[in-house]
Amino acid sequence: MDVERPVAVEVSNLSKHYGSVVALNGVDLKVYAGEYFVLLGPSGGGKTTLLRTIGGFLRPTAGRVLLHGRDVSDLPPDKRPTSMVFQGYALFPHMTVAGNVGYGLSLARLPKEEIRAKTGAMLEMVGLKGLGERKPHELSGGQQQRVQLARSLVLDRDILLLDEPLASLDAKLRKDMCLELKHLQEKVGITFLHVTHNQEEAMTVADRIALIVNGELVEQGSAREIYEAPKKRFTASFVGENNLLDGVVASVSGDTVLVDVGAGTIAVGRGDLSLAQGDTVAVSIQSELLQIASGPEVGDDRHSLTGAYRETVYLGLTTSHRVTLANGAELTVRVISDAGADATPAPGAEVRVQWKPGAARLHID
Amino acid sequence: MQDEYGNKWAYRLKWAYLLLIVFTLMSPVFYVMYISFNENGFGAAEYVFTLEWYAVIFTDRLMMNALSWTLALASATTAITVPLALLAAKFYKATSRKVLTVFLLLSPLFVASDILGSALLVYFKNLNRAFGALGDMLGVGWFSGWFDLGFTTALIGLVIYTLPYAFIVILITMGRYREQQTEAARACGASGWRAFWDIEFPQIRAGVFSAGAFCVILSFNEYTRTSLLKGGFDTFTTVLVSQMLNEGMSEQSYAMSSLVSFIAIAVIGAIILYTLLKSEALAREARAKAQPLMAE
Amino acid sequence: MASPTEGDTGRPGWAAGVGGRSLLGRLQRWAFYLPVIFLVVFFALPLALTAVWSVFERTQFWMEPGFTLFAYENFFTSARLGNFLSSMYHSLIAVLICLVLGFPIAVFVRRRIPQVAQHRVVLLFILPFMVSEIIRIFALRPVLQRNGLVNDTLIQLGVISEPITSILYTPLGVIIGEVMSFLPFIVFSGFLAMEAIPKYIFEICEDLGASTFRTFRDVILPLAAPGIFAGSVFIFVNGIGVALLPNILGGPGAVNAGLIATQAIAALDFPLAMAISAIMMGTLMLLLYIGHRLFDLTRILDPIS
Numbered sequence: 020m021d022v023e024r025p026v027a028v029e030v031s032n033l034s035k036h037y038g039s040v041v042a043l044n045g046v047d048l049k050v051y052a053g054e055y056f057v058l059l060g061p062s063g064g065g066k067t068t069l070l071r072t073i074g075g076f077l078r079p080t081a082g083r084v085l086l087h088g089r090d091v092s093d094l095p096p097d098k099r100p101t102s103m104v105f106q107g108y109a110l111f112p113h114m115t116v117a118g119n120v121g122y123g124l125s126l127a128r129l130p131k132e133e134i135r136a137k138t139g140a141m142l143e144m145v146g147l148k149g150l151g152e153r154k155p156h157e158l159s160g161g162q163q164q165r166v167q168l169a170r171s172l173v174l175d176r177d178i179l180l181l182d183e184p185l186a187s188l189d190a191k192l193r194k195d196m197c198l199e200l201k202h203l204q205e206k207v208g209i210t211f212l213h214v215t216h217n218q219e220e221a222m223t224v225a226d227r228i229a230l231i232v233n234g235e236l237v238e239q240g241s242a243r244e245i246y247e248a249p250k251k252r253f254t255a256s257f258v259g260e261n262n263l264l265d266g267v268v269a270s271v272s273g274d275t276v277l278v279d280v281g282a283g284t285i286a287v288g289r290g291d292l293s294l295a296q297g298d299t300v301a302v303s304i305q306s307e308l309l310q311i312a313s314g315p316e317v318g319d320d321r322h323s324l325t326g327a328y329r330e331t332v333y334l335g336l337t338t339s340h341r342v343t344l345a346n347g348a349e350l351t352v353r354v355i356s357d358a359g360a361d362a363t364p365a366p367g368a369e370v371r372v373q374w375k376p377g378a379a380r381l382h383i384d
Numbered sequence: 385m386q387d388e389y390g391n392k393w394a395y396r397l398k399w400a401y402l403l404l405i406v407f408t409l410m411s412p413v414f415y416v417m418y419i420s421f422n423e424n425g426f427g428a429a430e431y432v433f434t435l436e437w438y439a440v441i442f443t444d445r446l447m448m449n450a451l452s453w454t455l456a457l458a459s460a461t462t463a464i465t466v467p468l469a470l471l472a473a474k475f476y477k478a479t480s481r482k483v484l485t486v487f488l489l490l491s492p493l494f495v496a497s498d499i500l501g502s503a504l505l506v507y508f509k510n511l512n513r514a515f516g517a518l519g520d521m522l523g524v525g526w527f528s529g530w531f532d533l534g535f536t537t538a539l540i541g542l543v544i545y546t547l548p549y550a551f552i553v554i555l556i557t558m559g560r561y562r563e564q565q566t567e568a569a570r571a572c573g574a575s576g577w578r579a580f581w582d583i584e585f586p587q588i589r590a591g592v593f594s595a596g597a598f599c600v601i602l603s604f605n606e607y608t609r610t611s612l613l614k615g616g617f618d619t620f621t622t623v624l625v626s627q628m629l630n631e632g633m634s635e636q637s638y639a640m641s642s643l644v645s646f647i648a649i650a651v652i653g654a655i656i657l658y659t660l661l662k663s664e665a666l667a668r669e670a671r672a673k674a675q676p677l678m679a680e
Numbered sequence: 681m682a683s684p685t686e687g688d689t690g691r692p693g694w695a696a697g698v699g700g701r702s703l704l705g706r707l708q709r710w711a712f713y714l715p716v717i718f719l720v721v722f723f724a725l726p727l728a729l730t731a732v733w734s735v736f737e738r739t740q741f742w743m744e745p746g747f748t749l750f751a752y753e754n755f756f757t758s759a760r761l762g763n764f765l766s767s768m769y770h771s772l773i774a775v776l777i778c779l780v781l782g783f784p785i786a787v788f789v790r791r792r793i794p795q796v797a798q799h800r801v802v803l804l805f806i807l808p809f810m811v812s813e814i815i816r817i818f819a820l821r822p823v824l825q826r827n828g829l830v831n832d833t834l835i836q837l838g839v840i841s842e843p844i845t846s847i848l849y850t851p852l853g854v855i856i857g858e859v860m861s862f863l864p865f866i867v868f869s870g871f872l873a874m875e876a877i878p879k880y881i882f883e884i885c886e887d888l889g890a891s892t893f894r895t896f897r898d899v900i901l902p903l904a905a906p907g908i909f910a911g912s913v914f915i916f917v918n919g920i921g922v923a924l925l926p927n928i929l930g931g932p933g934a935v936n937a938g939l940i941a942t943q944a945i946a947a948l949d950f951p952l953a954m955a956i957s958a959i960m961m962g963t964l965m966l967l968l969y970i971g972h973r974l975f976d977l978t979r980i981l982d983p984i985s
Contacts, residue, residue: 074571075570076567076570095570095575095576096567096570096571097570097571097572097573097574097575101571102571102572103567103568103571105564105567105568106564107564108562108564108565109562109564109565109567109568110565110568111565111568111569111583112587113586113587122569122572122574122582123572123573126572126573126574126578127573167568170568170572171571171572174572174573180571395792398784398788398792399788401784401785401788402785402788402789402801402804405781405782405785405863406804406805406807406808408860409805409807409808409860409863409864410807410808410811411823412816412819412820412822412823412860413808413811413815413816413819415819415822415823415829416815416819416822419822468714468715468718469715471711471712471714471715472715472716474712475712475713475715475716478712485716488716488719488720488724489715489716489719491723491724492719492723493914494913494914494917494964494968495727495917495921495960495961495964496917496918496920496921496922496937496938496960497918497921497922497938498921498922498923498937498938498939498941498942499727499921499937499938499941499956499957499960499961500723500726500727501942502941502942502945502953502954502956502957503726503727503729503730503954503957504722504726505945506726506729506730506733506950506953506954507722507725507726507729509742510729510733540722543718543722544719544722544723547715547719551715601810604812605810605811605812605813605814605815606812607812607813607814607924608922608923608924608938612942612945621812621814624812624814624815624818625814625924628814628818628928629927633818641812641815641818641819644811644812644815645810645811645812645815648810648811649807649810649811651810652803652806652807652810653807656800656803659800660800
């Protein structure tokens with residue numbers, strides 16, 4: 020039995036309505052102290068709303084926000100033990116970098132010497148040593164985000180909220196900053212709560228990820244859990260490149276479920292779902308776990324489907340093969356590109372797509 | 385973005401027309417200024433340049449007295465209107481009933497000065513009576529004469545007059561301000577007022593001062609509402625008008641009018657110039673932001 | 681509709697984050713309502729009450745609460761009505777002249793002048809406004825009168841031999857005064873209305889080969905209509921409301937609603953003054969309502985909000 024880990028952020032039945040529009044619908048969430056937690060989801064899905072409610076910039080319509088066990092739902096942002104990094108334009112343009120970083124400390128009326136020392140130390144920690152006297156507009160995008168980090172971290176608070184902090188950076192810079200964020204969090208040891216719509220970013224930094232869609236918490240878990248074993252159909256459709264097949268339960272025997280997906284019947288592990296014949300289900304398989312079979316079907320193989328080869332898409336690292344099934348559904352098979360291209364099937368040729376038992380996953384919603 | 389294939393001469397013609405209209409609108413004022421420098425006053429055959437009428441202004445007791453009242457009114461109006469306009473702009477940004485709010489705030493523009501002045505005059509008289517009756521009932525003399533026609537009532541009329549203008553100027557200035565900065569300041573621990581004063585105000589300062597200058601000039605120039613509501617004392621505009629209507633414009637009136645107009649034009653010209661220079665600096669900054677240093 | 685990236689709407693105090701649950705905190709939040717309260721108490725209320733006062737009975741120095749339509753009867757049956765209506769007619773002409781002279785300027789600035797300079801050019805039209813209206817109106821006398829600037833110049837240039845007397849102390853003089861006083865407002869409101877039109881619309885029009893007239897009629901006019909209407913209402917209402925115009929420029933017997941009202945007050949006939957005010961307010965409300973139904977005046981605010 021684990022020892023109870025301390026909870027840094029807890030959200031209990033949290034709802035936020037704008038008139039008739041529901042931005043958050045009864046969300047329950049726990050973030051443990053010292054973890055790097057990511058809120059992932061499509062734009063407009065509510066993850067930013069959730070973050071801002073935790074930060075105090077929005078007032079909940081119902082439910083509570085607890086920070087370190089204390090109900091802070093009525094407190095404004097300046098009274099909460101959180102600090103925040105924004106997407107962009109959040110540095111004070113009329114102050115120097117040092118002025119920006121030291122602002123919170125000057126509000127706390129710390130002596131000037133202490134402010135200077137702490138500011139200097141923090142700038143060095145985020146890799147901006149010597150840039151204290153510059154103005155924000157003289158810095159690059161990446162540097163500006165580091166100033167924001169410095170400004171938030173220097174306050175020595177336990178919870179750091181990050182609202183799409185890397186969204187305005189270009190792809191290469193984003194990758195580098197991701198790792199830096201991760202290392203920074205490991206070094207400082209406080210709780211990071213990070214919002215993004217970018218999967219790769221989420222997987223790079225997160226200890227745990229929560230998927231927020233349409234104002235609801237769809238699923239949460241570690242990066243590996245979400246990627247390899249998604250429970251909900253939506254998670255499978257959003258994270259990674261999965262093939263989704265909708266179907267009906269043909270029969271259940273023990274731990275195996277036979278599902279009629281329209282283009283054939285396949286076998287899937289039941290997991291801990293309880294199902295009956297006729298139930299509507301969905302099956303997902305990671306595109307990198309599919310193979311184009313070389314030989315004919317062996318016996319009553321419930322781990323393959325037949326279709327017509329459609330096209331090849333070369334993407335550098337991977338090559339995608341698209342196959343159209345008998346009922347019109349499409350399967351994507353992803354392989355690491357071979358140096359010398361094998362004979363790819365001709366478009367329209369009949370191919371069999373197969374997978375190992377256990378690769379397919381079952382979802383009821 | 386200019387029309388590369390456009391007709392250059394059509395462009396120049398239209399510019400000329402624009403400047404002609406501006407000049408025509410200003411021409412009576414220029415003419416008055418022209419007269420004010422004439423030793424022989426208006427209509428005289430000979431034109432002798434002199435500054436003596438401007439000197440006479442400062443010895444004209446009536447004029448000086450009126451000027452001081454006007455200055456007091458203008459300062460008081462600005463001191464009240466600008467904060468109110470700031471509050472109103474913040475209110476407008478935050479409220480969900482935007483149409484109603486802006487309608488209320490801008491409607492003084494659509495009510496003619498005489499109409500508003502008359503209505504307020506009757507309103508104040510009635511308020512005085514009501515408060516007086518209330519005072520009698522309670523046996524206190526405290527309420528009497530709050531709204532006697534005088535400085536306060538003129539002030540109220542001027543605040544109503546200038547508020548829409550200040551509101552628009554401040555709102556437009558605030559349009560360039562990013563709310564995230566206030567939020568970032570809050571996240572650093574600043575209260576609402578601190579965040580405004582430390583972060584937002586320095587960035588909208590120019591707009592606030594422009595709104596203030598605007599208020600001063602508008603109050604200085606206002607006639608109808610002031611004359612109806614001011615009670616006993618004289619202001620710059622009422623002295624001018626009573627002179628104009630009775631004796632015709634005296635030479636120092638021409639000088640006075642020219643002086644005030646000149647100052648007002650100079651102030652606005654300075655503001656326009658300042659924003660011109662500022663926008664050059666801002667454009668440089670914006671270019672720097674758009675192409676950040678490649679060295680990471 | 682609020683988006684999650686904005687602060688909490690509907691609660692200005694919370695968004696600014698002032699105060700807490702203390703009484704002082706609550707008071708601080710209510711401070712944001714001050715401008716609205718001020719305007720309601722000292723603007724909306726007095727104007728609304730003019731309707732009430734207009735039916736009071738007139739006494740020698742003041743009025744008695746009561747209900748009588750005497751003031752209205754007085755107004756509608758006297759010669760004042762005729763003057764009132766003709767002042768409306770003249771104001772309308774002034775509006776049309778302002779539109780014809782001023783709106784093309786707004787279009788020109790919007791279309792042909794670089795974006796960054798547009799505001800500054802429009803600001804040029806504030807300059808006349810910086811001079812007191814009384815000075816501007818009075819200054820027209822030495823310009824328009826018999827031996828004034830205009831006549832002198834024209835006679836010297838040999839265009840005319842006799843001075844023109846019909847441009848001052850006549851309705852034409854009033855119209856000229858109105859146009860000179862209020863033309864900038866058409867430029868402002870027309871420009872503001874067109875700021876809502878993105879520049880690429882004009883590029884599309886040219887691309888499609890639309891003539892100037894077609895562009896004007898089908899694109900500019902409908903999109904700028906709310907602004908044009910608002911500016912026109914402003915000029916119209918001020919034209920019939922500002923007493924100085926007919927007083928100084930109009931000649932003997934010239935009046936408009938504003939002058940009638942001020943004269944009534946000078947004569948201590950308060951119900952009549954209030955009746956005029958009430959009629960003016962009613963006219964204004966009616967015009968704004970019609971305009972809103974036709975053009976949706978809220979569109980003017982798009983550049984600002």
